Each structure stands twice: as structure tokens, then as C-alpha cells.
Amino acid sequence: CTDKEDPKKGKEKRGTSKEVCGYPLSIFFIVVNEFCERFSYYGMRAVLVLYFKYFLRWDDDLATSIYHTFVALCYLTPILGAIVADSWLGKFKTIIYLSIVYAIGQVAMAVSAIHDITDTDRDGTPDNMTFHVVLSMVGLFLIALGTGGIKPCVAAFGGDQFSDHQDRQRRTFFSVFYLCINGGSLLSTIITPILRAQDCGIHSQQKCYSLAFGVPAALMLVALVVFIVGSGMYYKAEPQGNIMLDVCKCIGFAIKNRYRHRSNQYPKRQHWMDWAEEKYDKLLIAQIKMVLKVLFLYIPLPMFWTLFDQKGSRWTLQATTMNGYFGSLVIQPDQMQTVNPILILTLVPIMDSVIYPLINKCGLNFTPLKRMTVGMLLAAIAFVCAALVQIEIDKTLPTFPSTSQSQLKLLNMGSETVTIKMPGNDPLNLTAAQASNEYFTFEAGQINISVGHPEVRNTISLAKGQRQTLLIPLTITDEWLMTDDITSKPQEGNNAIRFVNGMKTAVNVSIPAANFGLIEPFSYSNYSLIKNGKVTFTLWSGSQSCEYSTDFGFGSSYTFFIPSTLVFGPNCQESITAAEDIKPNSVHMALQIPQYFFITAGEVMFSVTGLEFSYSQAPSNMKAVLQAGWLFTVAIGNFIVLIVAELAKLPKQWAEYVLFASLLVAVCFIFSIMAYFYTYIDPAEIEAQFKKNVNEDDEDNKHKLQKTEVEMNKRDSIKCHDEDDKDKQTKM
Numbered sequence: 001c002t003d004k005e006d007p008k009k010g011k012e013k014r015g016t017s018k019e020v021c022g023y024p025l026s027i028f029f030i031v032v033n034e035f036c037e038r039f040s041y042y043g044m045r046a047v048l049v050l051y052f053k054y055f056l057r058w059d060d061d062l063a064t065s066i067y068h069t070f071v072a073l074c075y076l077t078p079i080l081g082a083i084v085a086d087s088w089l090g091k092f093k094t095i096i097y098l099s100i101v102y103a104i105g106q107v108a109m110a111v112s113a114i115h116d117i118t119d120t121d122r123d124g125t126p127d128n129m130t131f132h133v134v135l136s137m138v139g140l141f142l143i144a145l146g147t148g149g150i151k152p153c154v155a156a157f158g159g160d161q162f163s164d165h166q167d168r169q170r171r172t173f174f175s176v177f178y179l180c181i182n183g184g185s186l187l188s189t190i191i192t193p194i195l196r197a198q199d200c201g202i203h204s205q206q207k208c209y210s211l212a213f214g215v216p217a218a219l220m221l222v223a224l225v226v227f228i229v230g231s232g233m234y235y236k237a238e239p240q241g242n243i244m245l246d247v248c249k250c251i252g253f254a255i256k257n258r259y260r261h262r263s264n265q266y267p268k269r270q271h272w273m274d275w276a277e278e279k280y281d282k283l284l285i286a287q288i289k290m291v292l293k294v295l296f297l298y299i300p301l302p303m304f305w306t307l308f309d310q311k312g313s314r315w316t317l318q319a320t321t322m323n324g325y326f327g328s329l330v331i332q333p334d335q336m337q338t339v340n341p342i343l344i345l346t347l348v349p350i351m352d353s354v355i356y357p358l359i360n361k362c363g364l365n366f367t368p369l370k371r372m373t374v375g376m377l378l379a380a381i382a383f384v385c386a387a388l389v390q391i392e393i394d395k396t397l398p399t400f401p402s403t404s405q406s407q408l409k410l411l412n413m414g415s416e417t418v419t420i421k422m423p424g425n426d427p428l429n430l431t432a433a434q435a436s437n438e439y440f441t442f443e444a445g446q447i448n449i450s451v452g453h454p455e456v457r458n459t460i461s462l463a464k465g466q467r468q469t470l471l472i473p474l475t476i477t478d479e480w481l482m483t484d485d486i487t488s489k490p491q492e493g494n495n496a497i498r499f500v501n502g503m504k505t506a507v508n509v510s511i512p513a514a515n516f517g518l519i520e521p522f523s524y525s526n527y528s529l530i531k532n533g534k535v536t537f538t539l540w541s542g543s544q545s546c547e548y549s550t551d552f553g554f555g556s557s558y559t560f561f562i563p564s565t566l567v568f569g570p571n572c573q574e575s576i577t578a579a580e581d582i583k584p585n586s587v588h589m590a591l592q593i594p595q596y597f598f599i600t601a602g603e604v605m606f607s608v609t610g611l612e613f614s615y616s617q618a619p620s621n622m623k624a625v626l627q628a629g630w631l632f633t634v635a636i637g638n639f640i641v642l643i644v645a646e647l648a649k650l651p652k653q654w655a656e657y658v659l660f661a662s663l664l665v666a667v668c669f670i671f672s673i674m675a676y677f678y679t680y681i682d683p684a685e686i687e688a689q690f691k692k693n694v695n696e697d698d699e700d701n702k703h704k705l706q707k708t709e710v711e712m713n714k715r716d717s718i719k720c721h722d723e724d725d726k727d728k729q730t731k732m
């Protein structure tokens with residue numbers, strides 16, 4: 001608990017909070033509140049798309065667009081919360097009121113997910129979907145208002161608890177604050193999907209979305225209670241009137257006044273805001289200048305979030321083309337995202353207690369803006385890593401036929417070896433029930449194939465741009481059958497499976513999750529998508545059955561062949577053969593860890609620093625507003641992802657990653673130039689100076705002001721006459 005204080009700074013204590021190791025006790029309640037609130041927000045968000053899809057029965061497009069609109073709204077509403085806090089209610093009351101709105105929203109979501117409410121016929125599905133849709137939309141709107149509205153206030157309110165001399169402690173607070181955000185989000189994104197997977201209900205058991213939303217609602221209530229419990233200890237800065245209105249009027253006046261005095265005869269002023277001096281307080285003008293300077297610096301920042309937010313989209317899609325087996329543990333593609341909060345929990349303490357002090361010891365002045373610049377560069381490196389991983393993945397992907405090509409595989413359904421001759425290829429021997437390992441590629445639309453001895457010749461038509469399998473029958477003089485095979489990797493790490501029945505009787509194939517249906521003799525089933533892991537198929541022919549088990553990885557496609565020689569019994573493991581049409585993903589998901597490491601290290605340098613920077617550089621009456629400005633960069637970043645995803649349709653995914661990395665490096669270069677010209681300020685000191693000057697020169701100022709105003713009016717009236725004359729001249 002040692003503290004090197006700045007002796008020049010005032011040491012008056014803020015609030016009535018006790019101090020522990022130099023930290024006000026009140027911040028304990030604030031960080032616990034943040035932990036619970038982020039648990040509530042991220043927990044609810046983790047199951048939201050699934051709720052839209054499986055409970056409200058929306059299609060993928062509608063579910064995704066409503067989800068993104070909600071997320072964007074959550075980062076736009078901070079502006080509203082900040083204005084209310086800084087201009088009207090103060091941060092404390094704003095947090096309380098908006099937390100209540102937030103908790104009501106979460107409860108509305110939990111209630112909207114109780115299917116029994118409208119399930120009058122008790123069949124397990126809601127009968128009045130409109131009720132559930134309306135209630136959940138109202139709930140989401142209230143949540144967006146609440147979570148966004150309180151977010152800038154809580155961070156700024158936490159910062160307010162420190163006295164001016166506690167810079168170091170305040171910096172640590174922002175790090176702990178960030179740890180709580182990520183601790184809460186990590187826990188909830190693990191817990192709520194588990195809750196959702198439970199079955200619950202009064203009349204019928206369904207997936208328990210009400211519990212998955214109910215627990216976040218409870219956590220929001222806990223957040224509110226914890227915040228209220230700390231009430232007596234907080235330092236509560238009073239709002240100083242309708243500051244945002246004053247700011248807008250002052251900026252408007254400065255612009256108008258500058259325009260009115262655009263002629264060269266008026267002496268230039270140092271800053272365009274100085275043109276408001278005639279009417280507005282110098283302190284307010286100085287405060288607006290501080291805010292504008294920081295907001296200007298924020299212009300390039302959304303680009304960082306544009307890259308950061310692709311963890312949830314592009315990187316998760318990349319993970320679906322990878323192998324998620326970590327020993328006996330299977331990691332699903334979307335679970336890789338939890339690497340980010342896990343790394344935050346380890347990197348924040350390491351940065352704060354090892355890296356930054358070490359850099360300081362080396363005599364380098366690692367200022368906040370330098371940290372943010374390095375953070376952006378690390379994010380760009382993360383995208384270069386993502387591109388390298390993508391190149392590795394691309395190497396393992398099958399080569400699908402171009403639009404002018406056709407690909408053909410062969411499966412011998414007979415019980416004897418056959419020799420197959422195709423144009424441009426060596427003769428191919430296939431033993432009983434064997435399929436060719438690879439697809440053969442042909443440019444021609446028709447090819448002649450001869451099979452067996454004595455040869456049976458056939459001309460077969462191939463479909464352009466397609467993959468097909470030729471099923472060679474038991475008796476080769478019988479009709480030859482062609483199947484249409486899939487020509488892309490199965491989505492989301494699923495496996496595409498089908499069965500070919502070589503028996504003389506129909507066979508039914510099923511697994512608990514899917515039924516392949518009745519497969520007629522010498523025929524094949526449609527593809528079914530199944531998840532990774534061990535699967536046991538049950539085959540039925542009349543009253544006879546047998547079981548066949550196999551393990552699946554991620555993203556493969558198989559054709560299972562049921563031979564004519566199959567003997568039904570408890571086990572048909574040895575008889576069924578599997579043709580691997582598309583290999584399972586082989587590039588391991590662990591290869592994504594470096595890109596997660598770099599983006600998270602970048603986030604720690606960029607976001608934790610940015611949060612503290614936004615607080616420390618904001619005037620006392622606009623702390624929440626600047627926090628909202630910071631969060632606005634996150635919202636814009638989200639929008640850019642949506643736009644770029646539509647526009648930048650590069651043929652190769654790795655090229656898109658490189659494009660994003662290059663864009664961020666370019667933006668980072670611009671930001672570093674802007675940062676070079678930025679001078680750090682101590683708003684408290686500047687404000688104190690102004691107040692002191694105002695008190696001393698109060699009388700004097702009043703006189704000067706009145707005099708200036710009289711002179712201004714005189715000048716204006718002369719100018720008006722001049723302009724009238726000019727007008728007259730041109731008109732004449």
C-alpha cells in the first residue's frame with residue numbers, strides 16, 4: 001500500500017468512504033456492481049440468437065439482424081445516459097433509475113421465455129407468439145436503455161471516488177473495473193448456455209430459456225442492491241445544470257460569431273471556440289475545448305473495434321473449419337471466444353504489475369496515447385496471425401470442381417473386385433464394397449467408362465460444377481446409378497452423412513438426433529448434418545436390427561455403404577464401409593490462440609487505457625459524456641463490421657484479414673500523428689485556475705465584459721450597415 005503522491009495536488013478526501021490501502025472502500029461496491037451487471041448483459045446476450053431462432057421461431061437472417069441492432073443500440077444509448085447524468089440527475093441517481101429500467105427489461109425477457117403462459121393446448125409450443133415477441137422486444141429495448149445508459153456513468157462515477165492526488169489508484173481502479181467486466185462476462189457465457197440446455201416447464205418440458213434469462217435478471221437485481229448498499233460512502237458530484245444544452249449553445253454561438261467576423265479586419269483568435277468569449281464563461285469554453293480535443297482524437301479509434309468485433313463473426317467462422325479436439329475435451333467453435341476474457345483476466349495484472357513498470361524502469365515514457373497506439377498495432381498483428389492460420393486451413397480444404405469441371409467418385413457395390421477404365425486415368429481396381437479414395441476431375445460433359453471383365457461399357461453424363469458418385473451395381477449389367485454429392489464444407493463444424501443401401505431389402509437407419517428414413521434397395525439417403533463426437537447408428541430391416549458406431553470430427557462428409565452381405569445381429573461394425581468424401585478439419589483450433597493473444601494484449605493496452613484516458617482528460621462536469629464518447633467508438637466499430645462484411649467481398653478470406661490489418665496500421669499511423677500533437681491536461685488544475693482567476697477578477701471582468709459587449713454591438717451595427725451598403729451596390 002505505498003503511494004507516491006504528487007505533492008502539488010490537493011489531498012482533500014472525497015466522500016465519506018473509509019480507505020483501504022489508499023483506495024476508497026466505496027469502489028468495492030462499484031466494481032461488484034459492474035461484475036454483476038456484465039454477468040447479466042453478456043449472459044443474456046449469449047443465448048439471445050438461439051432464443052430468437054428456437055423459441056420465437058425466427059429465421060437466421062431476422063435473428064441475426066435483430067441481434068446486431070440490439071448490440072449497436074446498447075453502445076448508442078450511453079450518450080443518453082451521460083447527458084441525463086451530467087446535466088440533470090447526476091451519476092448516482094441515473095445509475096439507480098436506469099438499473100431499475102434494466103432489471104425490469106431482464107425480468108420481461110425471462111417472462112417472455114415461459115412457454116406455458118400461452119401454451120393453452122399444452123403441446124409445448126406457445127400459442128400466442130405475438131405476446132412473446134412483443135414482451136421480449138420491450139424487454140430488449142429496456143435492457144439497451146439500461147445497460148447503455150448506466151455504462152458511462154458507472155465508470156465515471158468510479159473515477160469520481162478518487163481525489164485529485166490519487167492518479168495511480170484511479171488507474172488501478174480502471175484495470176480492476178475491466179477485470180470485473182471480463183470476469184462477469186466469462187462466467188455468464190459459460191453458465192447461461194448450460195441453463196438454456198436444461199428442460200423446464202409446467203405442462204411440458206422445453207429448453208429453459210426462462211432460466212437462462214432469469215439468472216441474468218437476478219444478477220441485475222443483485223447489482224442494483226449492491227450499488228444501493230454502498231450509497232452512504234459515495235462521493236456524489238452534483239450535476240451543474242443543463243450542461244449539454246450550454247455546450248451546444250456555446251458551440252453554436254462560437255460558429256455564428258466566427259462567421260459574422262470572417263472579414264480580415266477582425267484579429268484572429270487562438271481557437272475557434274474563443275469566438276464564444278463575448279457571451280460565455282471562459283471556464284465553459286476551456287472545458288468545451290478539452291472535450292473537443294479528446295473527441296477529435298477519437299475519430300480513428302472505431303477501426304480498432306472493427307477488428308476486435310470480428311472475433312464473434314469471422315474468427316468464429318474460421319474456428320468452424322478447424323479441429324476442436326483438445327485431448328478428451330471438445331471445444332465448440334463459438335466457445336473459442338471465451339479465450340478473450342480468460343486472457344484479459346491474466347494479461348491485465350501482468351501488464352500492470354510487470355510490463356508497464358518494466359518499461360518505466362527502462363526510462364521510457366509510455367504515455368496513455370502511446371499505449372493505445374501499440375494496442376492498435378497488436379490488433380493488426382492479430383489479424384496477420386489470423387491470415388496465416390487461414391492460409392494453413394485453405395491448404396487442407398478439398399479442391400471442388402470449377403464451373404466447367406465435373407468430379408466423379410466410384411463405389412463398388414458388388415461382392416467382387418472390379419477394374420474400371422476411365423479416359424485420361426490408369427485402370428482402377430476396387431475391391432468389394434470399396435470406394436475410390438479421391439474424386440476424379442473431368443473437363444468433358446460425357447465420358448465413356450468400362451467396368452469389369454468381360455467389359456461392360458457405358459457413357460455417363462456428368463454435371464458441370466458438381467461432384468457425383470457412380471454406384472457400380474452388384475451385377476454390372478444392371479442399371480448404373482449416380483448420386484449428387486455435396487460441393488462445399490458442411491457449415492458450423494457439422495458433418496454431412498448419408499447411407500447407400502446395397503441390400504436387396506429396404507433398410508431404415510436412425511440415430512437419436514436424426515432419422516435417415518427408409519432406404520430402398522440399391523438406393524441412397526439424403527445427407528443429414530450431425531455434430532462431432534461418437535455416434536451410434538441403428539439399422540433396421542424388418543424386425544432385424546444392428547448397430548454401427550463411429551467417431552466424427554468437424555466438417556467432414558461420409559458415405560456409409562451397407563453391403564448386400566450384411567448380416568443383422570447385435571453388431572454390424574465390420575460389415576459397413578465408410579467413404580470419406582470430405583476430410584474432417586485438420587488444422588487445430590489451438591492455432592487461433594496467438595491471434596487471440598495479440599488482440600487481447602492490444603485490447604488491454606487500448607481499451608483499459610482509453611477508459612482511464614477518457615476520464616482523466618474530461619472536465620469535471622463532462623466525465624460521463626466523454627465516457628459515452630469512448631463507448632460510441634465501439635458502436636461505430638460495430639457498424640463498420642456490418643458495412644465491410646457486405647462490401648469487402650474478397651475472394652480469399654486471408655486477403656480480407658490482411659486488408660483489415662493494413663487498414664488498422666494506416667489508421668494507427670494517423671492516430672500516432674494526432675497523438676503527437678496532443679498535450680495532456682489536468683482538467684481539475686485548469687478548472688481551479690479559472691475559478692481562482694474569476695474570483696480575483698470578478699469585478700474587473702464584469703466591467704471588461706460589459707465594455708466588450710458594447711464595443712461588439714457597435715462593431716456589429718457598423719458591419720451590418722456596411723453589408724447593407726454592399727448589398728445595395730450589387731443590386732444597383
Ligand SMILES: CC(C)C[C@H](N)C(=O)N1CCC[C@H]1C(=O)O
Nearest residue numbers: 042181182185186340341344634
Ligand atoms: C467480449 C468480451 C466478453 C468483453 C471484452 N473483452 C470487453 O471487455 N469489452 C468489449 C467492449 C468494451 C468492453 C466492455 O465494456 O464490455
